[in-house]
Amino acid sequence: MRSYRQYCAVAKGLDMVGDRWSLLIVRELLISGDSRYTDLRDGIPGIATNLLADRLRDLEAAGVITRIEAPPPVATAVFRLTPWGEGLREVLHALGAWAGPLLRQQSPSDVLQSHWLAIPAELYLTDHAPDQPPVTLEVRTGDEPMHVVPVDGGARMRRGAAEDPDAVLTGEPPVVLGVLTGRLPLGTARRMGGHYRGDPGVLRRFTPAG
């Protein structure tokens, strides 16, 4: 991207990550950690392979990511956020929180990968009972199951099904997201096709307010 050439923090930040696709690459690395080229391509549907290669070069040159070459036994290289690149978490959280209302309806042409929900969900999820034994909430929507677990005072949303979930939340993505963010009471969510099985306390432990 051509620099804005403005001595301004916002403009300088955009010089680094304002290119199309760049922040979505950062999103994938924030959610999934170290990723191979094909992991990134799969996690960012729509990106052209040449642009992915271009952006990875740009982001590495900017110091946002590093390319970790594989250890000798013919493995494959992975990409990782630098500590500075990790600092973009707050930017993506702010942007995700701002754009949250746009997720209330889902366009038919929108692709959904369940792990993307981790960004808006973790913004709202907490652990209201950190001294209690840990519980697991499985979330089923989109292309793969996810599960929420308490992690030192907060909550994290991880990929995959839970081994022995204490509760399971199912439904269309906007409904599931509404429940997780505390915007939709369970009763309303049920009327919208949502489904909850297990101890309601599990949900209350993680979600805001009521």
Added chain:
Amino acid sequence: MRSYRQYCAVAKGLDMVGDRWSLLIVRELLISGDSRYTDLRDGIPGIATNLLADRLRDLEAAGVITRIEAPPPVATAVFRLTPWGEGLREVLHALGAWAGPLLRQQSPSDVLQSHWLAIPAELYLTDHAPDQPPVTLEVRTGDEPMHVVPVDGGARMRRGAAEDPDAVLTGEPPVVLGVLTGRLPLGTARRMGGHYRGDPGVLRRFTPAG
């Protein structure tokens, strides 16, 4: 901008404000409030006039800004952030904070408008003595003077010179910014060409830590 077509808060946010120049328009409206077309053009050096018109249309269609038509006595229309658009303040703050280190050196080709400093500065400035009578710190760097005043517990950076400043900070932009963010002690700043006149308590009242 072509939509990413991903059911993801970050992607949806970028669909709205990910176009080149869009967030710089928001920056201007956040710092300066209601602005006319030419105010925006002057505050965003480098933007082509047709692109400014395009982006204003897009942002209005997205619900980020509104166009306020002038009152009858032939005035001129102004652009204003909607309440939702104001929510981008947190995004720009996060991005500005992340990109802060990039402002430690100023490239000779960078344009500087002093009011842009308000974003990184206000991130760090507070009012440590809200019950004391208000004081004013004038900041002279770049193309126009600015001044810092306490505003209910926090601090705001406003355009223009102060009427009767209690202290005046002068220097090259990276030095002034270093002092305001608390990164550079005054002694170090002086060695870098910075200049401070007035009660040192005024600076301490606003800046973090020491």
Added chain:
DNA sequence: CAGCATCCGCTTTGATACTG
């Protein structure tokens, strides 16, 4: 003059094909 719209050369993107 403020507030655009049009035109044109250039760069970036998107889609697909191909390669080590």
Added chain:
DNA sequence: CAGTATCAAAGCGGATGCTG
């Protein structure tokens, strides 16, 4: 698997022209 190569289409940047 991890990219590079190619090329049409879209977007950008800069200049200029038009309209109240």
